Structures are given as structure tokens and as C-alpha cells.
Amino acid sequence: NAGVTQTPKFRVLKTGQSMTLLCAQDMNHEYMYWYRQDPGMGLRLIHYSVGEGTTAKGEVPDGYNVSRLKKQNFLLGLESAAPSQTSVYFCASRPWTGKNSPLHFGNGTRLTVT
Amino acid sequence: ILNVEQSPQSLHVQEGDSTNFTCSFPSSNFYALHWYRWETAKSPEALFVMTLNGDEKKKGRISATLNTKEGYSYLYIKGSQPEDSATYLCAFENYGGSQGNLIFGKGTKLSVKP
Numbered sequence: 001n002a003g004v005t006q007t008p009k010f011r012v013l014k015t016g017q018s019m020t021l022l023c024a025q026d027m028n029h030e031y032m033y034w035y036r037q038d039p040g041m042g043l044r045l046i047h048y049s050v051g052e053g054t055t056a057k058g059e060v061p062d063g064y065n066v067s068r069l070k071k072q073n074f075l076l077g078l079e080s081a082a083p084s085q086t087s088v089y090f091c092a093s094r095p096w097t098g099k100n101s102p103l104h105f106g107n108g109t110r111l112t113v114t
Numbered sequence: 115i116l117n118v119e120q121s122p123q124s125l126h127v128q129e130g131d132s133t134n135f136t137c138s139f140p141s142s143n144f145y146a147l148h149w150y151r152w153e154t155a156k157s158p159e160a161l162f163v164m165t166l167n168g169d170e171k172k173k174g175r176i177s178a179t180l181n182t183k184e185g186y187s188y189l190y191i192k193g194s195q196p197e198d199s200a201t202y203l204c205a206f207e208n209y210g211g212s213q214g215n216l217i218f219g220k221g222t223k224l225s226v227k228p
Contacts, residue, residue: 035218042118042218043158043203058215090157097207102148102160103216 002026006091006106013081013113021076021109023091031094032074033058033103034066036087043090049074081113116140118206120219127194128227134190135222137204141185146207148216149178149189153200161189161202194226 004025013019023032030051035043045058047066055066063085065077074093078085088110092103119138127133139147146165150158162171167182175192191198201223205216 033215040220042220043205044218045215048215097145099146099165100163101146102150102163103158103205105157105159107157 004091004093004104004106006089006109008109009107010110011112013078013111015082015113017081018077018079019081019111020078021089021091021111023074023076023093023106024072025074025093025104026072027093027095027104028071029093029095029104030071031097032068033092034064034074034076035090035092036060037090037108038087046076046089078111081111083113085111086113087111116206116208116217118204118217118219120202120204120222122222123220124223124225126225126227129195131194131226132190132192133194133224134188135202135224137187137189137206137219139185139187139204139206139217140208141183143208144182144185144206145209147180147182147187148203148205148207149187150203150205151200152203152221158203189222191224194224196226196228199224199226 007022033048034046049068052071067075091106094101149161152158162178164180169180177190180187201221203221205218
């Protein structure tokens with residue numbers, strides 16, 4: 001039982017390049033989230049999904065796209081990377097909302113855009 | 115815009131000291147309040163998910179209380195140890211917002227000196 005796995009762990013991109021971050025969970029969780037974490041800021045929600053085939057925008061969605069074709073996977077795409085997207089990205093999942101349902105986080109992806 | 119405030123931003127204590135910090139959140143449409151512990155170079159790990167006004171939760175030397183009417187939660191650490199050094203995050207979950215979306219505070223960074 002690996003929990004939430006993010007790949008890659010590190011990546012350096014040049015401005016304008018594209019990439020996809022993969023999040024995989026093996027806990028059969030319905031809800032999945034992508035957050036970014038920047039110095040001096042709290043975790044900010046980029047996009048989330050409440051089930052297979054669904055996605056929705058969070059607080060800071062611009063410049064990102066997501067897909068949830070399979071329940072266990074949540075992909076975050078950057079179509080044309082910008083230096084402002086330099087950040088640490090965390091994926092998280094949970095079985096349902098509210099009581100007794102904390103987020104389970106992946107180990108993060110550190111992305112640098114030059 | 116929903117805001118979650120944590121205080122203090124950082125705290126330095128000696129081993130054996132007891133300490134506490136605060137999370138303030140909107141008192142309307144409350145659903146749940148989460149506490150996470152985030153060690154450097156790791157991912158956040160859940161401590162508590164609290165849903166009822168007056169709730170108290172305990173995990174070893176760490177405990178938390180919740181006041182949903184006035185919109186605050188306290189996290190207490192009794193007899194701090196160096197291994198308690200971490201950033202402690204709280205997150206507010208409300209009815210009517212994005213489904214299952216958590217609004218995170220910026221965290222309280224705790225350093226415990228041996």
C-alpha cells in the first residue's frame with residue numbers, strides 16, 4: 001500500500017516548455033487535489049476532482065490543466081511553463097469530505113522554471 | 115474570500131516546555147477543521163479532523179480544541195521534544211464551498227531546542 005505517489009520528484013523546465021505531473025493513489029479515494037506551496041504562502045489549491053471523470057478549478061487554476069480519466073490517477077499539466085510556476089506541488093487524496101477524512105499527501109514535486 | 119489565520123508564525127521553545135498555537139477561521143458554514151504536522155523535506159501528515167463545537171482530540175502529547183461559534187482552534191503540545199520541530203498547519207472546510215476544498219493557513223513553525 002504505497003498511499004499517494006507523485007512523479008517526478010524534481011524537474012527543471014525552460015519557459016514555454018510543457019510537462020505533466022502524475023499523482024497516483026492506491027486507497028480507492030474519491031477526492032483528489034493538486035496544491036502548490038510557495039514561500040510565505042499557505043498551500044493553495046490549483047484544481048481538484050470529486051471522482052473519476054470530474055475536475056474543477058481551485059483558487060489558482062490559471063496556466064494549469066488536469067485530468068482524472070482513472071479513479072486512481074490525477075494528472076496536472078503545464079502547457080507553457082512560466083517562471084511564476086516555480087513551486088513545490090503536492091497532490092493529496094481523501095475518501096470523502098468532512099469527518100474522519102483527512103488529506104493524504106504525496107511527497108511533492110519541486111519544479112523550477114527558468 | 116475565506117481566510118484562515120495562524121499565530122504565531124514561528125515559535126522557539128526549549129525541550130520540555132509546553133506550548134500552544136492558534137488557528138482562526140470563519141465561524142459561518144463550518145464543516146470541519148483539520149490540523150497537519152509538516153516536517154521539513156516531508157509531506158504534511160494529518161493530526162486531527164474536528165467537526166463538533168467543543169471537540170477535544172488528543173494524540174500522545176498533542177491535543178487540540180475547537181470553538182466553531184467564535185471560529186478558533188488551539189493546538190497544544192505538552193513537554194515539547196526536538197522531534198516535535200515542524201510546521202503545524204490548520205485547514206478550514208466549509209459547507210457551500212468547493213466540494214471538499216480545504217483552506218489552509220500559513221502554518222506555525224515550531225523549533226524545539228534540546
